[in-house]
Amino acid sequence: MAKADLVFTRGPVFTADPARTRASSLAVVGDRITAVGHDEVRELVGPGTQVVDLTGKLLLPGFQDAHVHAVFAGMELAECDLTGTVGVGDYLELVRAYADAHPERAWITGGGWSMESFDGGLPTRQLLDAVVPDRPVLLSNRDHHGAWANTRALELAGVTAATPDPADGRIEREADGTPSGMLQEGATALVAHLVPASTPADRLAGLLRAQRLLHSLGITAWQDAMLGSLDGRPDPSDAYVTAARDGSLTARVVGALWWDRARGAEQIPELVARRASLSTGRFRAGSVKIMQDGVAENFTAAMTAPYLDGCGCATGNSGLSFVDPAALRGYVTELDALDFQVHFHALGDRAVREALDAVEAAVEANGRRGNRHHLAHLQVVHPEDLGRFAALGAIANIQPLWAAHEPQMDELTIPFLGPERSAWQYPFGDLLRAGATLAAGSDWPVSSPDPLAGVHVAVNRAEPGSSDGRVFYPEQRLDLTTALAAYTAGTAHVNGLDDTGSLRVGNLADLVVLDRDILTAPPGEIAEARVERTYVGGRLVHSV
Numbered sequence: 001m002a003k004a005d006l007v008f009t010r011g012p013v014f015t016a017d018p019a020r021t022r023a024s025s026l027a028v029v030g031d032r033i034t035a036v037g038h039d040e041v042r043e044l045v046g047p048g049t050q051v052v053d054l055t056g057k058l059l060l061p062g063f064q065d066a067h068v069h070a071v072f073a074g075m076e077l078a079e080c081d082l083t084g085t086v087g088v089g090d091y092l093e094l095v096r097a098y099a100d101a102h103p104e105r106a107w108i109t110g111g112g113w114s115m116e117s118f119d120g121g122l123p124t125r126q127l128l129d130a131v132v133p134d135r136p137v138l139l140s141n142r143d144h145h146g147a148w149a150n151t152r153a154l155e156l157a158g159v160t161a162a163t164p165d166p167a168d169g170r171i172e173r174e175a176d177g178t179p180s181g182m183l184q185e186g187a188t189a190l191v192a193h194l195v196p197a198s199t200p201a202d203r204l205a206g207l208l209r210a211q212r213l214l215h216s217l218g219i220t221a222w223q224d225a226m227l228g229s230l231d232g233r234p235d236p237s238d239a240y241v242t243a244a245r246d247g248s249l250t251a252r253v254v255g256a257l258w259w260d261r262a263r264g265a266e267q268i269p270e271l272v273a274r275r276a277s278l279s280t281g282r283f284r285a286g287s288v289k290i291m292q293d294g295v296a297e298n299f300t301a302a303m304t305a306p307y308l309d310g311c312g313c314a315t316g317n318s319g320l321s322f323v324d325p326a327a328l329r330g331y332v333t334e335l336d337a338l339d340f341q342v343h344f345h346a347l348g349d350r351a352v353r354e355a356l357d358a359v360e361a362a363v364e365a366n367g368r369r370g371n372r373h374h375l376a377h378l379q380v381v382h383p384e385d386l387g388r389f390a391a392l393g394a395i396a397n398i399q400p401l402w403a404a405h406e407p408q409m410d411e412l413t414i415p416f417l418g419p420e421r422s423a424w425q426y427p428f429g430d431l432l433r434a435g436a437t438l439a440a441g442s443d444w445p446v447s448s449p450d451p452l453a454g455v456h457v458a459v460n461r462a463e464p465g466s467s468d469g470r471v472f473y474p475e476q477r478l479d480l481t482t483a484l485a486a487y488t489a490g491t492a493h494v495n496g497l498d499d500t501g502s503l504r505v506g507n508l509a510d511l512v513v514l515d516r517d518i519l520t521a522p523p524g525e526i527a528e529a530r531v532e533r534t535y536v537g538g539r540l541v542h543s544v
Contacts, residue, residue: 001043004044005029006535006538007045007052008026008052009024011024011038013026013036013054014061014503016060017502025039029538030538031508031538035505036503052533056515058529059513060511062510062511063218063220063451063488064495064501065487065491066376069144069226072445073210074208074209075202075206076445077209077210080109080111082139084112093131108137109139111445112139112141113139115142123182127181128151135152136152140188145295148181149179154181157194162177168261169300170185171184171187184298185300200242213449215251217450218512223343224255225443235258237255237278237285241280244281250282254496257288261322286339288343289343290343290355291322292345296379304350329362332373333358337369343374344375349382349424360388374395375395376399382424389436389437390437395437396436396437396439399454400426400428401448403458403476404463406463423473425472426473428477429476438478438482439493460523461474488502509535511533512531515532
């Protein structure tokens with residue numbers, strides 16, 4: 001047998017291969033794995049072989065993110081970044097400092113603020129006016145389902161007490177009807193369309209900035225969950241095409257083409273054309289993203305029963321279905337017949353049911369075409385729908401970092417769902433026991449893209465570093481190998497990258513080396529692990 005280009009020895013190796021989950025050595029020739037085993041693999045070491053000693057470390061398949069917004073996140077890293085704190089005073093100082101440092105910027109944009117920082121999750125325009133009175137400011141919240149605007153931004157956009165709420169959003173208002181500065185969901189577009197558009201160079205720089213960070217976290221592939229224009233954000237597709245063609249895209253990426261919810265089936269031929277024109281190199285635009293509802297914290301996630309008010313009484317609001325459920329079934333059936341994968345945003349239990357109904361309609365009309373449709377977020381899943389994932393072949397795309405006690409959950413969600421429905425949140429364990437295939441992602445920049453942090457929460461149902469002992473519905477915890485499989489083999493399955501996600505002979509050598517063996521460490525220490533090396537196709541793309 002030919003000598004290897006790269007050999008890892010002295011294990012441990014986690015393969016994510018059910019036939020053999022553990023090994024101690026692995027060999028690579030070119031971009032493929034040529035041997036997985038134990039001491040016998042060392043016979044493939046030749047004079048030109050690079051040998052990596054895994055003593056005290058762990059080799060596993062490269063992580064993959066099933067739901068991320070890499071270009072937007074990379075661009076936001078160069079804007080006003082409010083992540084990392086929850087203090088209102090800190091936010092304002094960061095905004096002031098950014099504005100002072102960038103006098104050339106006509107608009108101050110960025111985001112990352114947390115809803116729990118403000119009473120009712122609602123910041124006001126006056127707070128921003130105090131630090132930036134003369135230029136428009138628009139800052140997305142952490143979940144990117146709302147934005148905080150100052151008075152100047154609202155004035156430039158002509159948003160007044162007389163402006164009606166859009167069908168897919170809400171303008172928060174003061175007692176006299178004057179906009180308060182908080183815009184929910186589609187209402188953000190009333191202001192965002194005025195923000196100066198990014199350039200192709202900006203978008204490419206954002207992608208490459210994001211790729212460096214993602215590789216440093218061991219991520220070798222991902223699905224970008226929104227390729228298209230929304231709420232004033234430009235379409236990031238050109239960045240992927242440019243990088244794929246010039247070779248600077250080292251990751252493997254699937255793009256989910258945005259479904260314009262203001263239109264109908266007439267956009268499907270355009271999606272077909274975009275799939276053909278965009279797919280090149282390591283980038284493939286074979287998925288369609290349909291956002292079926294909003295988020296629970298602003299009461300736009302679609303629920304089967306009404307939200308509660310502060311007194312625990314039912315309101316008249318059950319959230320929003322952005323796409324008519326009957327029409328959705330027809331759209332998904334047609335997309336499935338054209339061999340598109342459909343990537344649903346489905347957060348509330350009604351949205352989950354509507355998405356599953358659409359997949360069921362497609363299966364009944366077209367048979368099983370193997371398009372691997374998946375539902376992302378799954379915050380609330382009705383128990384009656386748990387078994388439908390496996391029955392329909394629909395994949396559960398989970399964002400584990402959200403399945404923990406933290407202020408946004410405890411103060412802005414649980415009281416308005418009530419105890420029964422709250423217990424249906426992020427039912428990872430129930431989905432697994434019902435036979436669902438699990439994939440995992442981050443939704444970055446909504447939350448951290450670090451897969452190890454996500455694995456930590458999936459296993460512990462508590463945030464890294466939490467010390468209060470509270471576990472968020474412990475019966476929904478996953479074991480460590482299942483959580484790792486969701487971030488590797490499960491997401492590879494969603495992405496159609498069937499020769500990645502597990503360490504088997506013949507698979508692509510997409511690999512990550514951790515600084516410790518998390519399989520033998522205490523569960524509470526998973527998030528402390530760090531990535532030392534990341535390889536894509538046998539090529540080192542990150543090292544420390």
